[in-house]
Every structure is written in structure tokens, then in C-alpha cells.
Amino acid sequence: MKRFFSLAARTIKWIFFTVVAVEVLSFAVITTSNWIIYGSLREGPKAVYDPYTLFLMENGIWPTANCEVINFHPELSRTIWFFGGSTMRASSAPYERSIPSLVAKALNERDKPCAFNCLNFGVNSFNSLLEIKYLQKQFLEFIIKPNLVVFYDGANDANYFAVQKDPYAHEGKERAQGVIESYYKSGIGLLKPVNAAYFASFTRELLQKFLYTATPLDPDSPELAAFVAQAVARYDFAERLSACYDAKFLLFLQPVYWVETSKDVNATVAASEQQTILGRKTFPHVRDNFNIVYAALEKALAGKPYFVNLRNALCDRTAPAYTADGVHNTDAGREGIVAAMLPHIRDRLPCNVPTVTGGQP
Template sequence: MKRFFATAVKTIKWGIIGVLCLEALSFAVITTTNWVIYGNLREGPKAVYDPYALFLMGNGVWPTANIAVAEGYPELSKVLWFFGGSTMRASAAPYAHSIPSLVAKALNETGKPYAFNCFNFGVNSFNSLLESKYLEKQFIEFPIRPNLVVFYDGANDANYFAVQKTPYAHEGRERVQGVIESYYKSGYGILKPLNAAYFASFTRELLQKLLYTAKPVDPDSPELATFVELTVKRYDFINRLCAAEGAAFLLALQPLYWVETCPGLDAGVGQKEKDAILGRKTFPHVRENFMTVYAALERGLAGKPYFVNLRDALCGRNAPAYTADGVHNTDAGREAITAALLPAIRARLALKPEHDDGGPQ
């Protein structure tokens, strides 16, 4: 009996040590990957709790350069709200290089007599689900009302669905759901700190990411069909909400390295991006998963009056447009995206293309 208990204690001890070592190894892999891709041990800057949107950036709304206001002439002031993830926020670059700043610059250079004020409400890791809640918060609380609301989406929606396989996928979903539900859902849920640690585990996160890169998304799965259906319903609701608030709505499906179909891409640019982008050969299903979800979203959104497809908007580039993850953009990439987005923005604002001295059409 004594030998049995000694063996049991030893087994438990080494089991705990093994779990801790696995967690430490997973921590090392994830933080090293974050450092290589983002130049930071953490994925994105500090986030803080928000009762509407679940979380927001700790450093607040990202500034926008090149804005203007028509003092004393409110009818000539045009306000644009921009929502999206880290590709919209662009907090790793000077704020003057973000898409909202570049849009403001272009509109204020060519849009007289109007003055354009752009707000960058991009939040790292946000997808359409969290953005829709953030939009509601801003309509309730933000004092400056918009003439146009722009959503710039695709990457995070596709990525979170491919990893989590649920139409309600978003950053931190399982961690939050685990804290709320599992107190009663599982036997060890009564140990709240232990249960929270399980859902926040680096090992669990690493396993999910490895499965994502190793397993393709089924294009005929009912989960994907439901994801597209609910995502389109979400955008339809946002369109109605904006209209009720007196604003136009524009949804742009963003370009990604992983989903482009650019047979005529400049060979030199293509080679530089191949050399720089990580996981292109190691994780072949990354491209396949993005392509599958993007194709489904394109079909679901086709014909929507608020939708503009920028999937291949960077095919004519003459300089690398993507950073190492194939999602985030270089300065040249954001400039090209802005140029592709401007015609749709002008159309929603009823502005003459590139006009200098006229009013609305």
C-alpha cells in the first residue's frame, strides 16, 4: 500500500511537472512568434475591458492626421468613422500613415468646399462581430456624428472562424465564455481560477493554431454557411442602423497576401514578398482556409449596395505591400488601399470624383 501511494504521488508530481513544462514550451513558441511577426512579445498593445465591445485598446482612439473642419459651416463638414482591426488602426506605424489619415489627406486636398474629419476606431483583433457592438457604443456616446461609416474587414473574420469553427468566433471568445459558463458547466468549474487558467492556457492556444494550419476548412460545411449567413445579416443591420442615424455605410473586403489572385504581379515585388512572408510553405492550409472563407463571404455579399470588394486591389503594386504575416501592410500598401477605397467613399458621400471646387452631385 505504501508503495502504491508513493507511486501515485510520484506520478502526480511528474504529471504536474510535465504540464508545466508543456505550458512553458507553448508560452515560448507563442511569444517568440509574436516577436518575429509583430516585434512585441504580446499580440497587440494593451487592451482594457469595455462593457459594449468586450475590450478596447488601452491607449484609446488612434489619432488621425490631415483632418479639417469647416468652422461656422456645419453643412460643409463631412465626418467619416472607420472601423476595423489592426490593419485599420495601424498602430505599429506613425498615425499619419493609417488609412483614415491618408483618406483625410486625399479628400481635403480635392474635396473643396467641404472639410473632412476622419476618426480611426480600428481596434487590434476586432472582427465584424465586435465592431458592430463598438459602432453601437459610438452612436450612443460619441458626440460627433458621422456622414459615412466605413468597415474594413475580412482577415480577422476569416481567421477566427477557421480557428474556432463557429459563426460567433472572435478574439478571446473561449476565455470569456469559459469564465461565464463553466462555473456550473463542469465539475472543476467551482475552482474558478483553475478553470480560467485552462481557457487562457498557452498550450491550448498553440494547439488551436497548429490545428488551424494543419486542417483545411470544409467549403461545404454547415458551420461556414451559418457563419456567412449571420455575418451578412450583421452587415445588413449595420446598414439599417447607419441609415437610421443619417449616415451612409460602406463595407470593404480587405486585400490579403493569402487570398490575392494576381497573375500579372510584378515579378520582383512578388519575389521580395515571398522571401519576407512567414509560413508560406510551412503552413499551406493558411492560404486555403483564407481563400475558402473569402470566397464564401464574396458570394454572400455580392450585390449588396454597401459592399466593395478590394480583394485584388493591390495587384498592380510596384513595391511590397505586406509585412511578414501577409496581412498587415507596408506604407506603400496602405497608400494603394486608400487609392482603391477613395472612389467608393466619394460615391457614398455623393462627391464628384477628384473635384476641386464643386459641391455634391
């Protein structure tokens, strides 16, 4: 009996050390890949809890440059709310180079006498699910109401579903769900911190990402169909909600290196991006899985009056438009995106000058 307990103790000890070693190794792989791709050990800046949206950026709403407001003629003022993920927020670049800042600059330079105030509500890792809740929060709480609401989506929705394969996929879903449901989810839930730690572990995250890279996604799966249907319903709701406040709504499907179908990219630019963008020949299922979700969203949204497809909007670029992950943009990339957006924004917000009597000109 003594020998049995000694063996059991040694077995438990080695299992414990093995689990710790695997977790440390997974931590090293995850943080190293974050450093290579994002230049930081963590994926994105610090997030804080928000009761409406689950999380927001610690440093709040990202500033927008080049905005103008006409107080004495409010009928000439136009306010645009921009929502999206990190490609919209662009917090790794000077805020003057974000999409909302560049849109404000272009509109206020040309579309006189109207004045345009662009607000950047982009949040790192947000997709349509979290953005729709953020939109509701801002309509409830934000003082300055919009004339136009812009969503800029595609990459995060495609990525999170491809990894999680859940119609409600979004950043942090399983970690948050693990904490909330941990007590009753299983027998181990009696030890709530242990159960929550399982869902937050680097080993689980690494395994999930490995399965994403190694497993092809079924384009006819009911989970994907449900995810796409829910995404479309969110955008339909965003249009109706915006209309309740006399605002227009636009959804831009963002350009991404991995989904471009045009062959017109400048040869020198294409060669440069091939040197810069990581994983072009590694893990083929990653690109295929991403494309399957992106294409399903594109097809389901086609024909919606608020939908603008920018899939190939950067294919005529004369300078590299993407950073190492093939999703985030260079300054040249954001300038190209803004150029593609502007005609649609101007169409929804024409500067029709009203007849003004009295007051200041």
C-alpha cells in the same frame, strides 16, 4: 498500501511537472512566433475591458491626421467613421500613415470647399462581430455623428473562424466564455480559477493553432454557413443603423496577400515579398482554410449595395504592400488601398456645394 500511496504521489508529481513543462514550452513557442511575426512578445498592444465591445485598446481612439471642420458652414463638413482591425488602426506605424489619415489628406486636398473629418475606430483583432457592437456604442456615446460609416474587414473574420470553427468566432471568445461559464461548465468549475486557466493556457492555444495548420476546413460545413449568414446580417444591420442617423454605409473587403488571384504583380515586387512573407510553403492548410472563409464571405456579400471588393486592389503595386504576415500593410500598401477606396467614398459623399446666403463665404 504505503507503497501504493508512494507510487500515486510520484505519479501525481510527474503529471504536474509534465503539465507545467508543456505549458512553458507552449509559452515559448507562442511568444517566439509573436516576436518573429509582430516584433513583440505579445500579439498586439494592451487591451482593456469595455462593457459594450468586450475590449478596446488601452490608448483609446487612434488619432487621425489631416482632418478639417468648418464650424460656420456645418453643411460643408463631412464626418467619416472608420472601423476595422489592426490594419485599419495601423498603430505600429505613425498615425499620419493610417488609412483614415491618408483618406482625410486626399479629400481635404481635392474636394474643396467641403471639409472632411475622419475618425479611426480601428481596434486590433476586431472582426465584424466586435465592430458591430462598437458601432452601436459610438452611435450611443460619441458626440460627432457620421455622414459615412466605413467597415474594412475580411482577414480577422476569416482567421478566427478558421481557428475556432464557431459561428460566433472572435478574438478572446473562449477565454472570456471560460471565465463566465467556468463555475457551471463542468465539475472542475468548482475551482473556477483552474477552469479559467485552462481556457487561457498557452498549451490550449498552441494545440488549437496546430489543428488549424493541420486540418482542412470543410467549405460545406453548417458552421461556416452559419458564420457567413451572421456576418452578412451584421453588415445589413450596420447599413440600417447608419441610415437611422442619415449616414451612408460602406464595407470594403480588404486585400490580403494570401487571397490574391491576379497574376499581374510586378515580378521584382513579388520576388521581394516572397523573401519577406513568412510561411509561404509551410502549413498549406492555413492558406487554404483562410481562403475558404474569405471566399465564402465574398460570395455572400456580392451584390450588396454597400459592398466593395478589394481582393485584388493591390495587384498593380510597384513596391511591397505587405509585411511578414501577409495581412498587415506597408506605407505603399496603405496608399494603394486608399486609392482604391476614394472613388467609392466620393460617390457616397459628394461635395455638392449648397447655395449660401449671408454669413462668411
